[in-house]
Amino acid sequence: MEQQLKESYGNTFESGLIDEIVHVASLVDFKEDDHLIEIGQYIRQMPLLLNGAIKIIREDRKEGEILLYFLEKGDTCAMTLACCLGETKSEIRAVAENRGTVAMIPIGKMEEWLGKYKSWRNFVFSSYNKRLSEMLSAIDNLAFMKMDERLLGYLKEKSKVNNSKIIANTHQEIAYELNTSRVVISRLLKALENDGIIKLNRNTIVLLK
Amino acid sequence: MEQQLKESYGNTFESGLIDEIVHVASLVDFKEDDHLIEIGQYIRQMPLLLNGAIKIIREDRKEGEILLYFLEKGDTCAMTLACCLGETKSEIRAVAENRGTVAMIPIGKMEEWLGKYKSWRNFVFSSYNKRLSEMLSAIDNLAFMKMDERLLGYLKEKSKVNNSKIIANTHQEIAYELNTSRVVISRLLKALENDGIIKLNRNTIVLLK
DNA sequence: GCTGTGCAGTAACAAAAGTTACACAGTATA
């Protein structure tokens, strides 16, 4: 665990803090599509993502849902911080995009470290800032972009977090994450294929270029 | 100033902290439509809102803009926090919705207090949480609601922060804040009037009920 | 009074997105 932690957080935390983390944290492996946090759930531990990617999803009361952003190595979820510190229920759902590992920190420690380690405090603040930034991007997408642009952005993002030009999703799955219908996605994907930007196969989409 | 601070923050901060704030803060009055923060600006002081309301606006590269949320008495802007702590440029614009006053805290003090006062730390975190929450609402609006619902929500919000059933805005101004066109707003407002929800006058809209 | 300007109402049309329905091709399974 120490090695993994150093790899992801060695530049962020001083070694004394890394030692403490190694002592108190427990590792949790997850696999693709595992539901890590559900809406309404109380969070008692703070997750540090060591590897893999997690998608953060917002849900509407009535069936709707939308992908907010992805977490990657070195990230933590500010929503979770919010829950831990504010003792409120989660407002989002976290689902594993692929397999990976998180280190779980007991909530008591994370508060203790806020006073003790400046690097921890910086980390927590920069996580908040990064999350606010991601939320702003999500808002930009929704407010200023049409569905075709949003779709292309989504495909690129997916490709990035999975480190592959091949996106292994059905049109229906994509439609859920963009909160639209399968027919709309099929239509726009076909247009992207006609423009030579992607290649469509059954169950996969290949990002060309 | 001390009285105003106690009124807005007396429950939040211990009296020692209030005293410190009184010592180092400078008061700034603003009037309706003052631009308090511009996009791209560096922030060197942290504002505590004593009274009045401020709207936080996100802009697109090309003409578009959208209202994110309002700040009210007792709020601070987490975006500003982000800028102060991260030393980055502002990603949003802040415009006075009506007249009011802010207390400006030098950035050095706000960092010092993070270690010194638990109530300050709690305040800073809860500001972040509140802002994340508001951003989530903004996303909900954009992702899940149609323009007519968004418009009605906007009118109610306006009415609330100005503490008046009378909304003194032109259709064009509303269109800007919802990132749509004047004609669309006029159309939807007329529909709301026909449903007996509002009354339209020149330059003002009255929320009935 | 007349005139210019900004605001609101509305029609007519265009574009984007959502909906329904159905065909068909791979794939899995009995």
Add this chain to the structure above:
DNA sequence: TATACTGTGTAACTTTTGTTACTGCACAGC
């Protein structure tokens, strides 16, 4: 192999939103 199921393509249509254009009204300044 026959059958069922899942994923995709596409047409036809509706709804929502955006655009252009023109009207008339209210108000300010002359």
